[in-house]
Structure formats: C-alpha cells, structure tokens
Amino acid sequence: MMKKDVIQVALLGLGTVGNGVYKVMKLQEPEMARKLGAVLKIKRILVRDLEKAAKKVDDPSVLTNDWQEIIQDDSIDIVIEVMGGLEPAGTYIKEALRAGKNVVTANKDLIAVRGGELLDAAADHQVDLLFEAAVAGGIPIINPLKNSLSANYISEVMGIVNGTTNFILSKMTEEGMDYSQALAIATELGYAEADPTADVEGHDAGRKMAIMASIAFHSRVTFQDVYTEGITKITEQDIAYAKELGWVIKLLGVVKNTPEGVEARVHPMLLPKSHPLATVSGSYNAVFVHGDAVDDVMFYGRGAGEMPTASAVMGDVFEVAKNIACGITGSTHCGCYKKLPIKKIDDIVSRYFLRMEVEDKPGVLATVASVLGNNSVSIAQVVQKATSGDDAEIVVITDRVRERHLKDALLTFEHMSIIKSVSALIRVYG
Amino acid sequence: MMKKDVIQVALLGLGTVGNGVYKVMKLQEPEMARKLGAVLKIKRILVRDLEKAAKKVDDPSVLTNDWQEIIQDDSIDIVIEVMGGLEPAGTYIKEALRAGKNVVTANKDLIAVRGGELLDAAADHQVDLLFEAAVAGGIPIINPLKNSLSANYISEVMGIVNGTTNFILSKMTEEGMDYSQALAIATELGYAEADPTADVEGHDAGRKMAIMASIAFHSRVTFQDVYTEGITKITEQDIAYAKELGWVIKLLGVVKNTPEGVEARVHPMLLPKSHPLATVSGSYNAVFVHGDAVDDVMFYGRGAGEMPTASAVMGDVFEVAKNIACGITGSTHCGCYKKLPIKKIDDIVSRYFLRMEVEDKPGVLATVASVLGNNSVSIAQVVQKATSGDDAEIVVITDRVRERHLKDALLTFEHMSIIKSVSALIRVYG
Numbered sequence: 073m074m075k076k077d078v079i080q081v082a083l084l085g086l087g088t089v090g091n092g093v094y095k096v097m098k099l100q101e102p103e104m105a106r107k108l109g110a111v112l113k114i115k116r117i118l119v120r121d122l123e124k125a126a127k128k129v130d131d132p133s134v135l136t137n138d139w140q141e142i143i144q145d146d147s148i149d150i151v152i153e154v155m156g157g158l159e160p161a162g163t164y165i166k167e168a169l170r171a172g173k174n175v176v177t178a179n180k181d182l183i184a185v186r187g188g189e190l191l192d193a194a195a196d197h198q199v200d201l202l203f204e205a206a207v208a209g210g211i212p213i214i215n216p217l218k219n220s221l222s223a224n225y226i227s228e229v230m231g232i233v234n235g236t237t238n239f240i241l242s243k244m245t246e247e248g249m250d251y252s253q254a255l256a257i258a259t260e261l262g263y264a265e266a267d268p269t270a271d272v273e274g275h276d277a278g279r280k281m282a283i284m285a286s287i288a289f290h291s292r293v294t295f296q297d298v299y300t301e302g303i304t305k306i307t308e309q310d311i312a313y314a315k316e317l318g319w320v321i322k323l324l325g326v327v328k329n330t331p332e333g334v335e336a337r338v339h340p341m342l343l344p345k346s347h348p349l350a351t352v353s354g355s356y357n358a359v360f361v362h363g364d365a366v367d368d369v370m371f372y373g374r375g376a377g378e379m380p381t382a383s384a385v386m387g388d389v390f391e392v393a394k395n396i397a398c399g400i401t402g403s404t405h406c407g408c409y410k411k412l413p414i415k416k417i418d419d420i421v422s423r424y425f426l427r428m429e430v431e432d433k434p435g436v437l438a439t440v441a442s443v444l445g446n447n448s449v450s451i452a453q454v455v456q457k458a459t460s461g462d463d464a465e466i467v468v469i470t471d472r473v474r475e476r477h478l479k480d481a482l483l484t485f486e487h488m489s490i491i492k493s494v495s496a497l498i499r500v501y502g
Numbered sequence: 503m504m505k506k507d508v509i510q511v512a513l514l515g516l517g518t519v520g521n522g523v524y525k526v527m528k529l530q531e532p533e534m535a536r537k538l539g540a541v542l543k544i545k546r547i548l549v550r551d552l553e554k555a556a557k558k559v560d561d562p563s564v565l566t567n568d569w570q571e572i573i574q575d576d577s578i579d580i581v582i583e584v585m586g587g588l589e590p591a592g593t594y595i596k597e598a599l600r601a602g603k604n605v606v607t608a609n610k611d612l613i614a615v616r617g618g619e620l621l622d623a624a625a626d627h628q629v630d631l632l633f634e635a636a637v638a639g640g641i642p643i644i645n646p647l648k649n650s651l652s653a654n655y656i657s658e659v660m661g662i663v664n665g666t667t668n669f670i671l672s673k674m675t676e677e678g679m680d681y682s683q684a685l686a687i688a689t690e691l692g693y694a695e696a697d698p699t700a701d702v703e704g705h706d707a708g709r710k711m712a713i714m715a716s717i718a719f720h721s722r723v724t725f726q727d728v729y730t731e732g733i734t735k736i737t738e739q740d741i742a743y744a745k746e747l748g749w750v751i752k753l754l755g756v757v758k759n760t761p762e763g764v765e766a767r768v769h770p771m772l773l774p775k776s777h778p779l780a781t782v783s784g785s786y787n788a789v790f791v792h793g794d795a796v797d798d799v800m801f802y803g804r805g806a807g808e809m810p811t812a813s814a815v816m817g818d819v820f821e822v823a824k825n826i827a828c829g830i831t832g833s834t835h836c837g838c839y840k841k842l843p844i845k846k847i848d849d850i851v852s853r854y855f856l857r858m859e860v861e862d863k864p865g866v867l868a869t870v871a872s873v874l875g876n877n878s879v880s881i882a883q884v885v886q887k888a889t890s891g892d893d894a895e896i897v898v899i900t901d902r903v904r905e906r907h908l909k910d911a912l913l914t915f916e917h918m919s920i921i922k923s924v925s926a927l928i929r930v931y932g
Contacts, residue, residue, distance in 0.1 A: 092795070096653050096795050099655070099794065099795070100653055103720075106720075106839045107652060107720075107837070204650060210795070210796040210797065210799060211799055212642075212646040212649075212650030212651065212799070215645070215646065215649060215650045216642040216645065216646060216650075219642075219645060219817060219820070219821060220634060220642030220645045220646075220814070220817040221642065221813065221817060222537060222816075222817055222820045223526050223530055223812075223813055223816030223817055223819070223820055224813055225529070290533075290536075290537075348781070348802060351778070351781055363813065364529065364809075365522070365526050365529070365640070365809045365810065365812055365813035365816070366640040366803065366804065366809070366810050366813035366814075367640065367803070367804050367807075367809065367810055368803060368804070369640060369641055369642070369801070369802065369803035369804075370800075370801075370802040370803065371799070371800075371801060371802075372778060372799065372800040372801075372802065373796065373797070373798060373799035373800065374796065374797050374798070374799075377797075379794075379795045379796070379797065380795065380796050380797055382653075382795055383651065383653055383654055383793065383795035383796035384650070384796075386652075386653030386795070387649060387650040387651060387652055387653055389653070390649070390652045390653055391649060394833070397833075398828070398830045398833050400828045400829075400830055403824075403827075403828050407537070409536045
C-alpha cells in the first residue's frame with residue numbers, strides 16, 4: 073500500500089451544505105495532517121454558476137461547471153456529492169465509483185432509492201461509498217448502527233428525523249397555533265421550503281427511515297416500501313385533546329423487524345410525555361434504537377443546517393481518507409444479506425386516537441363502543457364533550473389492535489347517521 | 503494479508519460483563535460469518551474458580567485459571583479483558599499487546615490511568631486496543647468521538663455517566679427521600695456496591711470523563727487531572743430549593759477545552775429543567791457533546807448492566823475482527839498529539855448555588871450581598887426564609903464568577919457571627 077501525503081477531493085455543489093463542507097475543510101486545515109496522516113486538498117468544485125460561486129471561495133481557479141474535468145482527473149481520490157436530487161447526482165456518483173473514486177454523499181433521495189445498486193458498484197470497484205449526512209444531519213447514526221451496535225439484533229428504530237415538521241408541531245403544541253400559521257412561520261425562518269410537500273407529507277422522513285432500516289435489519293428497504301402520512305391534517309384540537317390525555321403529537325418514523333416482516337412507516341403519533349422523544353422540540357432530530365443487547369439508546373442533535381450536515385460529511389471524508397491511507401477502501405460492502413418481506417400498513421398492530429363528531433344524543437357513546445368492540449377494538453381512554461348545538465365530540469384512545477380491524481370499524485361508522493364524521497385518526501405509541 | 507475464517511478469542515473474567523459477552527457471542531453466532539466474514543470462537547476463558555464457572559458455559563474445557571495458557575497460545579487473536587481493577591488486568595493487557603494480540607477492554611480504572619502507555623504499546627506491536635465499554639456502558643460514545651465527530655473542534659463534553667448516583671438523585675428528587683434512604687434502596691436493588699465510594703464520590707465518573715477528554719481534545723487527561731466531588735453532602739433541602747427556583751440537581755462530569763487549558767471535573771450541578779440532560783433519570787446515562795461544526799449532540803442509553811456493556815465490548819470485538827480481516831490492526835494510534843495544560847478548579851468560571859444559615863435579623867441579606875459584591879460575585883436569584891427560632895436561611899444563585907473569588911467571599915463569611923454556616927455550595931449550569 074502506498075502512503076499518500078495529499079488526498080485530493082472534488083466537491084459537487086456549493087449550496088448550503090457544500091459551503092459548510094468548504095468551511096469545515098478550512099477550519100480543520102491546521103490539524104488535518106495530525107488527525108489523518110495526510111492533507112486533504114480541494115482540487116475541483118463543480119458549480120452551475122461560476123461567477124456566483126467565485127465569491128464564496130478563496131481560490132476561484134478550483135471552480136468548474138464541467139463534470140468531465142473531475143471524472144477524467146485521475147488525481148482525484150474522493151468525490152463529495154452535496155448537490156442533492158436524483159439526477160444528475162446519480163449518474164455522477166455511478167461514474168465516479170466506476171472510475172475508482174471514493175464517494176461521500178449527503179443525498180438521501182438517491183440512497184433511499186438506489187442505495188443497494190450504488191453500494192454494489194462501490195464494492196465492485198474497491199472504493200468506499202459513505203452517506204452519514206443523508207440521515208439526521210449532524211447526528212452520528214449510520215456509523216453507530218453499522219459499527220458500535222453491530223453485535224445486536226436491532227428490532228426497532230424510531231425517530232424524529234424531519235426538523236421542519238417537528239418545528240411546526242412544536243409551535244402548534246407550545247403556542248396553540250393552527251397548522252397554516254405554524255407553516256408560515258417555518259417558511260419565514262427558512263425551516264420550510266417554498267414547496268414544503270416533501271417535508272410535511274413525510275417523504276423526507278420516509279427516505280431516512282428506509283436507509284436506517286436497511287442498515288439496522290440487514291435487508292434492503294427502499295423509500296417505496298415506506299408508508300408515509302404527513303402532518304397537514306393535524307389540527308389544534310387534536311393536539312389539545314392529546315395534551316389533556318397526557319400525550320404529545322410528533323411526526324415519527326418507525327421501522328420494526330417483526331416475525332411477520334419489516335414495518336416501515338412515517339406518520340403522526342401520540343407519544344407519552346415521559347418518552348425521551350417527546351421532549352425533542354423545534355428543529356432538533358433524535359433517533360431511538362432498540363437492540364437485544366444494548367436495550368434502548370438515543371442519538372440527539374441538529375438534523376439539518378450548513379455546519380452540522382458538513383460535520384457528518386467530513387466525518388465520512390476523514391474515514392475514507394484513513395481507508396485510503398491503509399489501502400483498504402472498498403472493504404465495507406452493502407450489509408443487506410437478508411431478504412425480509414415488507415409488512416402492509418393494514419397488518420400493523422398499534423394503538424389509535426380517534427376523534428369523531430357525533431349527534432349529542434343518549435346512547436351514542438354506547439353505540440360507538442359496541443361498533444369498536446365488534447371489530448376487536450378495545451377502548452383504553454375516552455372523552456365525550458358537547459360542542460355546539462346538537463353535536464358532541466368523542467375522543468377515543470384504543471388498546472393495541474390490527475389496523476385492518478380498526479378500518480373495518482370506521483367503514484361501519486360511515487354508514488351510521490349518528491356519526492357525522494371521523495375527524496382524526498392518529499396512531500398512538502405503545 | 504491473510505484471510506482468516508476463524509478468529510480465536512480469549513475472555514478474561516466471567517463476572518457480570520463477561521457473562522454478557524459470552525451470551526452475545528452465542529446470540530450472534532448464526533449471523534457472525536455474514537457480518538464479519540469470519541467466525542469468532544472462544545478458545546479460552548480465564549476464571550478464578552473453575553468449578554463455579556463451569557455452570558455458566560456450554561463447554562467447560564475452555565475454562566482455565568492459568569494466564570500462561572492464554573498468553574502463550576499463538577492462535578489467540580483477541581483478548582477481551584472484563585476482569586476490572588488495575589491489577590492483574592494491567593499486566594495481562596500489556597503482555598497480550600506485546601505478544602501481538604489485539605485487546606478489547608471495559609476497564610475504565612485502567613484506561614483512565616494508563617491509557618496512553620497501553621495505546622503506545624498497541625501501536626508498537628501493530629495491534630488494536632479498544633475500550634468503548636469503559637465509558638457509559640452500552641452507549642456508543644468513544645467511536646463517535648474518534649470517527650463521526652472527528653472533523654470538529656470539540657469544546658465541551660458533559661455527561662451523566664454514573665447510573666448509581668443518578669438513581670440516588672432521581673429518588674431524592676422524585677420521592678423526596680434523603681441521601682441515606684436513597685442509597686439504601688440503590689444498594690438493595692444492586693445499583694450500588696457494598697462499598698459505594700467510587701460511585702458516590704464521583705471517582706467512577708471522573709475516570710470516564712478523563713477518557714472522553716483525552717479523545718475529544720487530543721490531549722492526555724488522566725484520572726488524577728480530574729477534580730471530583732461527590733453527592734454525599736446533597737440534602738433534600740438543596741433539591742427542594744433548586745426545584746423551587748426551576749433547577750434539577752445532577753452529578754455531572756464536565757470537560758472543557760478553554761484557551762486557558764482543559765477543565766476536567768465531576769461534581770453535583772444545578773441544571774435548568776429544560777436541558778436535555780435534566781430529564782435523564784434513574785440508571786440511564788447520557789453524554790452531551792459540543793463541537794464547532796456539529797453544534798450540540800447527545801448520546802443516551804443504559805450506562806451499565808450485563809447486556810448493554812457486552813454490546814459495547816462486542817462492537818469493539820467486531821471492529822477488531824474486521825481489522826484483522828483487512829490486515830490493518832494497529833492503525834489507530836493514540837490521538838493525543840497535543841499537550842494542553844490542566845486548569846485548577848479555583849480558576850474555573852461558573853455560577854453557584856449557596857445555601858446559608860444566618861441570624862434572622864434586619865440587614866443580614868444586605869450584608870451577604872455586600873460581601874459577595876466586594877468579591878466580584880453578583881447575584882442572579884435569591885430567596886430568604888425564616889426557619890426556626892432566631893434563624894433564617896438564605897439561598898443565592900450567583901452569576902458567572904471565577905471560583906477563587908467565590909471562595910474568598912466564603913472565607914469572609916466564616917468570620918462573621920451573623921452567618922452561622924454555609925450549608926451548601928453547588929455549581930450551577932450556564
């Protein structure tokens with residue numbers, strides 16, 4: 073193995089994360105040689121607008137808008153992809169791996185869909201492909217799952233892995249705002265994008281959960297396998313009722329390895345106030361892992377942002393640099409040596425929070441209870457309140473039941489005139 | 503590099519942690535080959551009492567009470583030391599490293615005192631020495647500090663790293679017990695040892711903080727460098743006053759990298775109720791890290807116990823096994839390339855909680871305030887309460903001040919007849 077004094081790096085993208093990576097590289101320069109035994113040097117930065125990018129860097133001669141200048145440069149050892157999106161990032165990464173270049177990426181969209189294929193390509197060409205920054209920003213979670221916790225059978229990973237929705241729900245909970253007010257503030261503060269769909273519909277969280285499930289369970293789970301349900305239907309009433317009954321509403325990603333297959337889902341969930349994830353508020357993220365030996369562990373921190381995400385990217389770059397120094401790049405293969413089936417959402421077993429508008433008549437609660445009972449749904453907590461005029465509201469928290477049974481009960485409610493509407497159905501922890 | 507199909511392991515000790523390691527090894531057997539590309543096999547287990555140990559293992563022929571049978575066996579690749587204590591563990595580890603054997607240990611006492619020397623020996627003989635289990639049981643913290651967070655300048659590590667004291671303080675806080683009642687329950691439940699000194703005086707936490715400081719700051723910090731103060735003087739009154747003012751009392755380990763040197767200390771501390779460490783209760787541990795890029799991250803989980811500690815030991819064993827497979831053992835050297843000075847406790851800057859018994863006379867509070875003011879101590883919060891007879895109690899929370907100034911004020915109080923005693927002095931977060 074050949075010892076390199078200088079490891080050459082190409083950066084693809086100079087947006088928020090790219091800029092952070094550039095800054096961390098400068099900050100670490102004085103100690104890099106002692107931490108790595110080599111110096112990292114930025115050889116090229118791929119950008120769209122050369123003029124705009126020139127203001128962000130010390131030496132504009134490293135800038136290029138031509139991918140060929142990078143892929144054809146044999147002196148480049150590591151490609152850091154922080155452009156985001158499926159294309160052209162996917163093509164660039166594949167080409168880089170085939171050209172024998174190591175790749176570090178923060179691209180959850182891509183890894184959640186094409187992770188297996190790209191890891192195989194990395195192994196085929198004896199190079200590394202690392203993606204710590206794709207999940208939960210600065211929080212170390214991929215590396216602990218792959219290494220520190222590797223002597224466990226991990227049965228569950230549960231996380232608050234989207235800062236935008238956690239910020240919105242925190243605002244709704246702490247300040248009694250409705251969804252659209254809270255979203256407006258998130259947008260104003262830059263926590264929500266102009267089109268917030270990927271965040272508020274749970275797609276972003278779904279991608280991160282797919283990646284963590286694949287690593288934790290050693291079986292490929294892609295974004296398409298994840299059931300996603302967002303927070304757009306959560307109302308301030310739901311939050312108020314939940315609070316009254318001792319719960320907090322969070323957008324949770326849940327993946328479980330059960331004997332019947334892998335559960336992979338993202339949806340709002342009522343958590344008990346005492347659960348460690350219940351106190352994770354604002355733009356923070358946290359991931360809770362259960363393993364047979366370690367029991368419960370939690371990882372908490374900033375799930376996004378220029379510098380925290382750059383911390384994760386650069387942690388990976390340091391690892392690759394050490395592997396280059398030892399001559400062992402390409403030794404970490406895709407760990408998905410199992411093919412576990414994916415469970416349908418109708419087959420999961422959960423507790424549920426149901427809020428219904430009903431006619432304010434004697435016997436309505438009894439009718440509701442009997443329909444639930446006939447469908448194997450038992451009730452753990454119930455509140456009935458008169459609202460306005462002839463209407464009342466019933467809020468039920470059920471015991472654990474298979475989702476299809478609950479849905480059967482809802483079908484029956486649809487045909488009953490005393491049930492005006494089922495205005496909320498939210499899963500409950502436990 | 504030679505590919506090994508079987509990696510042979512010797513286990514030193516079959517107590518709580520040793521038993522856990524044995525169990526995890528059995529549990530992982532079916533998947534080991536796929537996770538590691540090799541099978542781990544227990545060749546020898548060193549025990550004191552062969553007869554007693556025979557009941558704990560499937561094949562008693564692996565048991566031995568003779569260290570020579572292990573150290574002279576060239577087929578043993580990894581020695582797992584879970585005996586604890588400075589000797590003979592220290593001698594065994596040193597001999598194993600010199601004989602070219604990789605070592606995984608859970609021994610915080612030893613690493614906190616002789617870590618640097620042993621890491622150097624490992625490097626000299628091209629073998630690994632890993633010790634994730636020495637800090638915070640099952641929680642992955644050493645590996646994230648060394649790898650995932652390596653692109654940060656870490657300025658602070660703060661942790662609840664002793665489950666015994668956290669259990670005692672949680673009992674005192676939640677159930678209003680006094681120290682001796684809570685200690686009795688901890689002893690009864692097996693959370694406290696017959697001689698609880700190492701836990702309740704903060705020595706155990708001090709060892710863990712020394713290890714984390716060395717890794718986080720790249721400068722050797724040993725147990726002797728850590729200022730330790732335990733929880734034996736904390737009273738239910740302190741906890742009640744703290745609660746009234748919005749704080750929780752925890753035994754915290756704090757290490758900081760400041761321009762004036764490294765602060766390394768373990769002592770009780772008032773934390774605001776909203777701090778993520780404030781909600782860590784019972785026997786749980788948590789470590790909070792601040793880095794320039796990642797900002798705040800926290801790691802939470804079980805800080806002790808048979809299986810969680812075994813999870814950490816076996817995570818290290820898996821890492822060594824992969825390094826053996828790649829032929830790169832011995833590539834992770836001691837990272838202490840700096841020699842930072844250690845700051846004296848008198849030089850730290852902190853906020854303080856002071857509880858004083860005073861004569862219940864007009865002007866006493868004014869006198870206290872003026873003594874503090876004359877010593878550069880300003881007051882943030884104050885409560886005065888009549889107690890019994892002619893006495894009153896004054897509780898002060900100060901702003902940030904250098905510890906020596908506060909101690910000067912206390913010296914003045916000692917000579918004043920209206921101040922009967924200073925019954926508590928506890929540092930305050932912020």
